[in-house]
Amino acid sequence: MTSAAVIDHTQRDPWEVATEQFDTAADKLHLDPNMRGILRECQRELTVHFPVRMHDGAVKVFTGYRVQHNTSRGPGKGGIRYHPSASLGEVKALAMWMTWKCAVVGIPYGGAKGAVICDPKTMTLQQLETLTRRYTTEIAILIGPERDIPAPDLGTNAQTMAWIMDTYSMHAGHTVPAVVTGKPLSIGGSEGRNEATARGAVYTIIEASKHLGLDLEGARVVVQGFGNAGSFSAKLMAELGAVIVGLSDTQGGIHNAKGLDPNKVDAYKRETGSVVGLPGSERVTNNELLELDCDILIPAAIENQIGEHNAPKITAKLVAEAANGPTSPEADRILYDKGVFMIPDILCNAGGVTVSYFEWVQDLQNLFWREATINARLKEVMVRSFNDVLQMSLKHKVHMRTAAYMVAVARVAEATLTRGIYP
């Protein structure tokens, strides 16, 4: 399961943020108003309410969603989130971000996302399995290997994907591995998928540091969130010689200016349930963590973490968004004016969906690749995409998020235009 920071509902609605980011890029691209109208909405929004029998015999009704933002470039693709504060607006934003993410790295998918409002941390494995199987059945009208392919996100993992794959396969009457990605290796998962989001983020950080003339050896790094993206990002950055000066999870943050060993932090979290309390570390709040003195900040938790209130206090020279939507548009402007270099989410964390694509291709071909091949192909995609976005940013003198959107929106608009409007 992935950890998350605290959601602050006084902050901006993710769908409003997503559409504002889109509008900024659409203006710069002088996008045709008709095209703008199409791309600004989600194509399909499914809400489901379904009963699950809990172990005390009571029946609890859960609410879930699956949204497809745009499928012009290929089937819908995107994770499923289990979180107590999931909402339709959040899922729509995450689905739209998936469309741009797949386009910016040039993989043949549209954008989709799903969620169930629940707190997986308080549920038993048995309840999670029952909930997952029923939710899968409810969204079966949308998903399929050629239609819409879910993957893990906050609160879900490879086991969740195994249950989805099994449920879908039971209905089909035969095994359909390509209906989800992020599966366990034993049932058609891919080597390298677990670390892919972090590995992809680190490839973009390496490219950015070359551009900025920043030495990663000894660079001070803060990572917010110690779930899948955060924990592997910390480990990979430490392997490159960076010093991890701050880390956090839902329980709080820890700091040590001389450096924290992410492998030790991981072992400590497995033992105690949190990074907080690690011997030799000082406790910090989530806000203090983001403002720690550092060179590189990696938000790897959830949306709405860097806003107007704390952006002026960020000391990092480079922000690499391993999470989706951590920075508000106001904060983007403040950071840009301060000269902070931003690797935006739709580029920075696209390594996850890129290796999902490799997994899907392997499943469809029944031919599996070695980890070295996966990582080399991932690197090629991330380096190329980073440079596409950097060139766009330099050419149009816009910040990296707007540049990433411009690359992505232009590709999706071209696909939509070429296909034409049906009927």
Ligand code: GLU
């Ligand atoms: N949930 C991940 C993301 O936000 C991965 C999606 C996927 O692999 O389809 O990018």
